[in-house]
Amino acid sequence: MRRIIPLLLVLSLLFLSAAALGARPSRLAAAQPVAPAEPPPPVHAGRVELALDGGPAEPGTHGAGDVPAGRALAAGDWYVGATPPNADPTKPVLVFVHGKGGSAAGWWSDTMYHGVNDMYAYAYNNGYRTAFVDLHPEGTMWTNGQLLSSLLDQVTAHFGVSKVVIVAHSKGGVDANAASAHYGAAARIRRVVTLGTPHWGTPLADLAYSSWASWLAEIIGQRTDATYVMQTGYMDYFRSITDGLDPGVAYATVSGYKCGPLFTALWLGCVYISGEDDGVVPVWSAQKPGASHLSTGYWDHDEIRMGSRVWSTIAPQLTASGLTASPGARAAAGGPAAPGNLILRGGKANAEEHADAFPVERGVRAATFHVLASHPDLKAALAAPDGTLHPVKFVAPVPEGEVFAGAWLGAVEVEDPAAGEWRLVTSGPAGSAYLMIAALEGGVAAVLDLGDRLSVPGAARTVSVSLQGADVAESRASLTLTGRDGPVADGIGLSGGRGAHRAALSVPQQPGVYTVTVTVTGKLGDGWPFERTVVSSFAAFPRAD
CATH class of the missing domain: 3.40.50.1820 (Alpha/Beta hydrolase fold, catalytic domain)
Structure with missing residues (x-):
């Protein structure tokens, strides 16, 4: 995941860059194509x-x-x-x-x-x-x-x-x-x-079919054929x-x-996707x-x-002639396994105020809370452990062509967030939905390993998740499996503890792509609770003759 850059630092760099460019107009003019x-x-x-x-x-x-x-x-x-x-x-x-x-x-x-x-x-x-x-x-x-x-x-x-x-x-x-x-x-x-x-494929398409994002993606019409086949599991197939x-x-x-412009959908993509990317791929x-x-x-x-x-x-x-191909192989199927420092929340909103609680552990240096809403009148705010509210302002919809096109995007960045229970407080018109992606810098990192992303319907496959970056005293992990039409299995427990979990998963008989959402909770050695969410997908199709 791309490192979270403090907003004040970004603005300072922009100001200094503008001042420097203004002092050298002749060099600027020469540099323009x-x-x-x-x-x-x-x-x-x-x-x-x-x-x-x-x-x-x-x-x-x-x-x-x-x-x-x-x-x-x-x-x-x-x-x-x-x-x-x-x-x-x-x-x-x-x-x-x-x-x-x-x-x-x-x-x-x-x-x-x-x-x-x-x-x-x-x-x-x-x-x-x-x-x-x-x-x-x-x-x-x-x-x-x-x-x-x-x-x-x-x-x-x-x-x-x-x-x-x-x-x-x-x-x-x-x-x-x-x-x-x-x-x-x-x-x-x-x-x-x-x-x-x-x-x-792109991990953003996996996210659209995850258990947390499904309500929002359905309402804004982004559980489309194109999104479905851009899942990493389908593209391996x-x-x-x-x-x-x-x-x-x-x-x-x-x-x-x-990354795209600050706090746009492309910026969100950079925050969500592990490693280097262009905001989508x-x-x-x-x-x-x-x-x-x-x-x-x-x-x-x-x-x-x-x-x-x-x-x-x-x-x-x-104008080149002939084939100039190179092997072009990547490190591993579905991309390299990379740490995840994310917490997800999402679902339906209504007129009554609702609060989703989640922990932020000690050792987190910065947190960016991106919130996607299906309606611009949805209200959202992040409440810190001491009750301080950080309102989310929805400025513009995600442009057409992106995975969450039509959703309204807002973001809040908090440096040195207080450890303890945070809450996402939402309310909105009937039939609206939201998705929060909390990206944390520092603290626990979760790594999901699906192994081979191609399965035969009805076969067994192994899912494992490990924790890095902090002293984990205890941990629990549960898995939700989602298909194209909704949840297939929920609350599947992964065995193990203290940062290493594993489960044998039965692949559904119905051919298709299945999204895996794993939520890991636990406590660090200092007693502070933590939570992380990791999402990916695999494909289940009969073997080609």
């Missing part, structure tokens, strides 16, 4: 009407997905960019593929936090012919892979070429991989360059039936390690087996798709 000339807007070029036939996964997960409120479903449309005056026929046609919750326009319109996306402008000014596709914004890789394969038929025919190069953001890279490996598009793809693509099926297609990957997940990894740069998940950020990194790959 020259903006490319703005090209004419892309025009609608065609549409694919496709009867979907699903894909090689469990039934019931291959529909078009839920469409975010207020957004017209344009899946199947595609657009052609203006022909550059310096168009080079020896350069490949670039096909841009958006990510979860996105659309073709995301390559030339406003980003969430960084202004207009200039990727199209960079391609145009460098002499590339371009096309942009609209896939199902909340569809699976099976839905979108099949659709993208058909769209590539139209794109290649339009330009009179046999193959194209795909540049894909986020989940769009997985959709392109599915199109190539499972739907016959490999013959029309020379290369795929992925920008912040969760090739191994996808990798197991996909890798090696399109050996003639070269892949190149780019990852980021920057861990660095280890953005690297695909068999791909050439180009760079891990200081970009967040929003800006990693911008030309001004990554064009110089990806440009050499666009």
